[in-house]
Amino acid sequence: MVVPLQNTIRDYAWGSQTALPELLGVEPTGKPQAEMWMGAHESAPSVLPNGDTLYDVVSADPAAVLGAETAERFEGRFPFLAKLLAAGQPLSIQAHPSLDQAIDGYARDEADGIPRDAADRNYKDAWPKPEILIALEPFDALVGFRPLDRTIALLEALAPTGFGELTDQLRDGKLREAFTDFMSADRDAIRPLVGALGEAVAQYVGDAFELERETLSKLCADFPDDPGVLAGLLLNRVRLERFDAVYLPAGNVHAYLRGLGFEVMANSDNVLRGGLTSKHVDVPELVSVVDFEPLANPVLTADDDGVYETGCPYFAVRRVDLDGAEQTVEGVGPRIVCCVDGTVDAVGKESVVTLSAGQSAFASGPEGPCTLRGSGTAFVVSAR
Numbered sequence: 001m002v003v004p005l006q007n008t009i010r011d012y013a014w015g016s017q018t019a020l021p022e023l024l025g026v027e028p029t030g031k032p033q034a035e036m037w038m039g040a041h042e043s044a045p046s047v048l049p050n051g052d053t054l055y056d057v058v059s060a061d062p063a064a065v066l067g068a069e070t071a072e073r074f075e076g077r078f079p080f081l082a083k084l085l086a087a088g089q090p091l092s093i094q095a096h097p098s099l100d101q102a103i104d105g106y107a108r109d110e111a112d113g114i115p116r117d118a119a120d121r122n123y124k125d126a127w128p129k130p131e132i133l134i135a136l137e138p139f140d141a142l143v144g145f146r147p148l149d150r151t152i153a154l155l156e157a158l159a160p161t162g163f164g165e166l167t168d169q170l171r172d173g174k175l176r177e178a179f180t181d182f183m184s185a186d187r188d189a190i191r192p193l194v195g196a197l198g199e200a201v202a203q204y205v206g207d208a209f210e211l212e213r214e215t216l217s218k219l220c221a222d223f224p225d226d227p228g229v230l231a232g233l234l235l236n237r238v239r240l241e242r243f244d245a246v247y248l249p250a251g252n253v254h255a256y257l258r259g260l261g262f263e264v265m266a267n268s269d270n271v272l273r274g275g276l277t278s279k280h281v282d283v284p285e286l287v288s289v290v291d292f293e294p295l296a297n298p299v300l301t302a303d304d305d306g307v308y309e310t311g312c313p314y315f316a317v318r319r320v321d322l323d324g325a326e327q328t329v330e331g332v333g334p335r336i337v338c339c340v341d342g343t344v345d346a347v348g349k350e351s352v353v354t355l356s357a358g359q360s361a362f363a364s365g366p367e368g369p370c371t372l373r374g375s376g377t378a379f380v381v382s383a384r
Contacts, residue, residue: 002348002363002370004355005054005336008044010035013278016088019260023084023136023340024358035085038336038360040078041267046362054078054362067365070333070383077127079383080315082336083263084358085133090219091256092277093142093183093228096129097289098250102270105285120280124269130312131265132247132300134319134379135240136340139259140215142235143246144295145175151234154209160200162193166233176292179234179253183274183283187225194220194229211237215257219276227283228255228275236298243319245300247310251291262340264381266314316384319377320344326373331382335363335370342376 009020015034021027037044045055055078058065062076070079097105105123114121133141146154148170155167169178182190198220201213215237219229235253238246240261248254255276272286273279302308306319320327322344329335337346339355346353346361349368353361355378363370370380 002346002351002353002361002367003049004353005038005046005048005360005362007036007038007046007360009033010037010044014087014089014091016086016260019086019088020084020358023260025356032088033086035083036358037081037083038338039081039267041081041269043269046360048362064366065334065364066383067333070365074383078267078334080381081265081267082338082360082379082381083265084260084338085256085263086260087256087258089258090222090276092271092273092279093231093253093255093275094271094273095251095253095286095290096131096248096268097123097270097272099128101250101289102126102128102268105270122270122272122280122282122285127266127268127270128250129266129268129270130247130249130310130314131263132245132308132310132312132317133240133256134245134262134308134317135242136260136262137242139240139244139261140211140257141238141240141246142215142232142255142257143238143248143298144236144252144254145234145292146236147294147296148173148175154212154233157206157208158197158200158204160193161196163196175234175294176287176290179231179290179292180283180287182230183227183287185227190227190230191225194224194226197229197233211239223276226275228277231255231275236295238298240299243302245302245308246298247300247308247312249291249312251289252295253290262338262379264315264317266312313384316382318380320372320380321377322372322374324375326371329370329372329380331370331380331384333365333383335367335380335382337361337363337370337372337378337380339376339378342374344372344374344376344378347371347373
């Protein structure tokens, strides 16, 4: 089957009030609209034309919906979740676990009797959450640890009062210790450091580190006693142009700052937070999953076929740009097609679904290759 999807928009506080309405061509509600979920996650599953949720349909007969091979491989669970993400304010400093870490953490939370919907539960499921974010407009983010020599250069340029110990730790290669120390500090200890950093940024008169200074200035003003502000000193500050991407495997510390993007992840809701949020923060658990290897170049682009090659076993993403012609897209298992520009037809064996920007369709695993036609751009997500 190829059918249109009705999707839920999540109203998280950091969401933009205008980005998703503008994409969809509807009037803003005046409230933040942060994420539109496309898939079969039990928290907000997409709804099919007959009123059934995709989660219920998959649960009832995984092989018929996912395809026998995909159903067996992922034990009957839909393998990925796609989203349109619209950030008007920074998201939390966060990282996601590996499969082994998720299995272990989930078992611990279950043994401790923490309800799965509790605000202080770390592991909602036993799955990892690798993810890719593809910009639909200029998109700002903090992604992965900056190489230490560049971070030391930033600290030496700004020269904020009280940061000598941090600089010395980085010179000694003690990134884990530095990150753990300030992320674990209480708010009374953090407040003067954030104040000193904000003052140093305001007084800096050089031409270097423009994006870093822009972000640190805003974070210092908006989060005056939050350790997550200081994490911004250690992470790569990137500005993605349209269709640039970042891929975030397990352990990658990151925070999306502002912009509209198309996001795909393994079908999990496991997030470990360290700051810049009013949600549950667990620094020891966050540190336990973090990969402290610096990331020199976090930006990913599509290849000549529009494929964003990540090596992730849970999903594959291809961008299809149409100018009136027709393209057939191979893929394994279930697929979600999301139009982000123009008008695109998703053509099935017995049906055609016409999509405009922000709309999506689902093709079941047994449906076979996905054919698209029209004039516009769409993303096709499959189980590889």
